[in-house]
Amino acid sequence: MGVVREATVAEPDVELPRDFAGACVLMLLHDRGEYSADDLRGRLAEVGLGEGEGEVGSAEEILEALEHAGLVQETGSSPGVASYRLTPFGGEQLQLALDDLRGTQVLIGRFLARCEERCLRVLPPAS
Numbered sequence: 001m002g003v004v005r006e007a008t009v010a011e012p013d014v015e016l017p018r019d020f021a022g023a024c025v026l027m028l029l030h031d032r033g034e035y036s037a038d039d040l041r042g043r044l045a046e047v048g049l050g051e052g053e054g055e056v057g058s059a060e061e062i063l064e065a066l067e068h069a070g071l072v073q074e075t076g077s078s079p080g081v082a083s084y085r086l087t088p089f090g091g092e093q094l095q096l097a098l099d100d101l102r103g104t105q106v107l108i109g110r111f112l113a114r115c116e117e118r119c120l121r122v123l124p125p126a127s
Helices: 018-032 037-046 059-068 088-119
Strands: 072-074 083-086
Touching: 018 037, 018 059, 018 072, 018 083, 018 088, 037 059, 059 072, 059 083, 083 088
Parallel strands: none
Antiparallel strands: 072 083
16 A cells, blocks of 8 residues: 555646747737837736746747747847747747647646536635
8 A cells, every 4th residue: 555645735836838938929929910028028927927937937038949940030120129020830839829728728627627526525725
């Protein structure tokens, strides 16, 4: 028989995958068309991905990875300030990310419904 451990209820220490942060950047570029890294920093904070969280890296790192993958392109519209726009391939990948996230949303919904139905009757509420 295995070791029995006491269950504890705590705030989860969840790290967001870099792919999610990238999908957020693609979404923001799709919405507006073009951003600098500085502009994106503020917009990422608006969707809950502000720097200082430690999970997603800097806007520059995300943009660099997306550019390397061909999802965004530097436009260089202002002297000394790099701006980025979504490429057609980036738009396709944004749609795929959206489809994946919808599927994940369904799975999480099922999980939560089952937990609420079965588990929450026996677990004490978090304080």
